[in-house]
Amino acid sequence: MVYLKNFRLRRIDDDFDTKVIDDVTSHGFHIIGISENGDFDSAEYGFTVGCYYSFGIPGAVLHGMRYQPMKNLLWSYVSWARNHLPIQSPMITDDLANLPIMLRTVYPTWHGPLLGYANWFYKDLGSVYPCVQVAWPDEEGIFDTELGFDEKLRSIQPNMSLLHTGAA
Numbered sequence: 001m002v003y004l005k006n007f008r009l010r011r012i013d014d015d016f017d018t019k020v021i022d023d024v025t026s027h028g029f030h031i032i033g034i035s036e037n038g039d040f041d042s043a044e045y046g047f048t049v050g051c052y053y054s055f056g057i058p059g060a061v062l063h064g065m066r067y068q069p070m071k072n073l074l075w076s077y078v079s080w081a082r083n084h085l086p087i088q089s090p091m092i093t094d095d096l097a098n099l100p101i102m103l104r105t106v107y108p109t110w111h112g113p114l115l116g117y118a119n120w121f122y123k124d125l126g127s128v129y130p131c132v133q134v135a136w137p138d139e140e141g142i143f144d145t146e147l148g149f150d151e152k153l154r155s156i157q158p159n160m161s162l163l164h165t166g167a168a
Contacts, residue, residue: 031049048060065136
């Protein structure tokens with residue numbers, strides 16, 4: 001299924017481009033894990049590429065989880081979102097994991113610094129592609145937008161629904 005029927009996929013320049021495009025055309029999306037030290041088991045964040053193209057749902061970005069749980073949660077998001085449009089922002093659901101998850105629209109100023117491959121993929125879209133942040137609460141079940149949130153977690157999971165003005 002392709003939601004953006006008139007959108008042309010990017011020209012492939014290398015093996016990673018090939019993998020991204022292959023996953024998007026076969027599964028509908030690809031998951032990118034970003035790790036500053038190259039250890040993807042401890043990726044700082046991950047995001048989807050191709051969800052809007054394939055299904056008309058916002059892509060998703062998730063911070064502060066090890067790669068495999070992050071990948072599993074992003075897969076769950078895609079499966080869930082395909083049946084729950086439109087996604088209201090912010091919205092809290094417990095349908096994606098064994099804890100409540102907040103979905104909130106990513107402010108477009110975050111796209112450039114953090115979502116490089118999604119930017120590459122949607123370069124010729126002609127508008128901003130939609131993306132949501134999959135945010136998780138602290139151990140007490142408190143989200144970063146609520147009083148009492150564990151402040152030590154704020155640097156691990158930035159609130160991407162706010163204007164991005166500096167380093168990520």
